[in-house]
Amino acid sequence: MTFSYWIQRHDYSAEDFGDVTADEAIRAYADYDWGRELAAYDEDSVDKDCPPGIGFHNGYDETNPEGMLLHICPLDATTVFLNFHRKTAKRLLGIWPVMVDDVHYGEAVQAVLVPELIRSLFALDPEPILRRCE
Numbered sequence: 001m002t003f004s005y006w007i008q009r010h011d012y013s014a015e016d017f018g019d020v021t022a023d024e025a026i027r028a029y030a031d032y033d034w035g036r037e038l039a040a041y042d043e044d045s046v047d048k049d050c051p052p053g054i055g056f057h058n059g060y061d062e063t064n065p066e067g068m069l070l071h072i073c074p075l076d077a078t079t080v081f082l083n084f085h086r087k088t089a090k091r092l093l094g095i096w097p098v099m100v101d102d103v104h105y106g107e108a109v110q111a112v113l114v115p116e117l118i119r120s121l122f123a124l125d126p127e128p129i130l131r132r133c134e
Contacts, residue, residue: 003020004058007052008051026114053073069086086126106132
């Protein structure tokens with residue numbers, strides 16, 4: 001399973017990147033200048049109020065039952081906000097199987113945990129991520 005990623009900036013612009021390994025994803029997160037992005041972020045400005053972050057996905061759509069997406073938004077040098085999306089099988093009216101979006105949020109997660117969370121995403125093991133959410 002391959003993962004690609006994007007970097008979202010404070011001004012709503014984003015840049016998409018191709019497939020990466022878990023190590024390359026961790027390096028992309030670690031090497032980006034989040035301090036500069038956070039300094040430019042202005043919650044009260046209409047065009048600079050997008051929380052900067054990096055997101056990873058493996059084809060998160062209705063055609064991929066193993067699709068997952070992890071969006072990591074640094075809040076400061078030591079804390080991040082997470083939002084994690086995956087598909088989960090449910091039963092409509094208790095009868096028909098359907099895939100539904102399962103979304104979880106992690107607030108004030110320690111930034112030192114990000115490499116572990118990225119590795120678990122790439123291993124298709126959502127449990128470490130889910131433990132940090134809600």
